[in-house]
Amino acid sequence: MRKKIVAGNWKMNMTFEEGQILTSEIVNMYKDENVNDVIAILNPPFPHLFPVKKLIGDVAGVSIGAQNCSDKESGAFTGEVSAKILASFGVEYVIIGHSERREYFNEDNELLATKVKTALANGLKPIFCCGESLDIRTAGTHEPNVKFQLTQSLFDLSPEDFSKVIIAYEPIWAIGTGKTATADQAQEMHAALRRHIASKFGKEIADNTSILYGGSCNPKNAQEIFSKADVDGGLIGGASLKSRDFMDIIKSF
């Protein structure tokens, strides 16, 4: 059975102290409150990874992920962080292909395919982001557009490797805009992606792939979105910076 996952993407937010407070609050709430088998993944900026991991300790169900990794294994690439370094610090997940990386850092499907392979080769589980712009949505070509992102970056993987990937569907027009996709729009795309995955890797793998929704998800709309058959959780930006909101989203299942 596929896993229910809520991942918090802090993006470029939180000082050291703020990150420590946020993590402590989330970890304590997660331990004290009734969480229905939902994996929480905290994805802070790089310098937070080790201290946040220490605060999480051995609390089952809470895990740590990075927001990016290099496509290179190691070497003279100033400012980059490799999957190998992340893994050596006990990081378990890595977000790859977020639309902000695609747009501001020119990351294309080909580069992202390399990043996914590098992450997997070093034991990290990729949270692979995909999603369409408003123009593409308006033109009605969103489904083939997003399927193409998966084909280009993930369909070279072996079935065994693909099974370790989490998909995050994030319509770009819904990110940080307060304009969330409707639950039906999310379900429609998630179901299409699952069919697409099945066409390449088979029904069993597709049925076991967690597909998360991201884009202005908050405690008010999470329950309806998560109630849809093919929505297995969320990739949360703004609302993951407030412990109560993040926990309420986790408890929306």
Ligand SMILES: O=C[C@H](O)COP(=O)(O)O
């Ligand atoms: O990675 C998270 C997404 O970009 C969603 O961000 P948001 O919840 O602030 O819209």
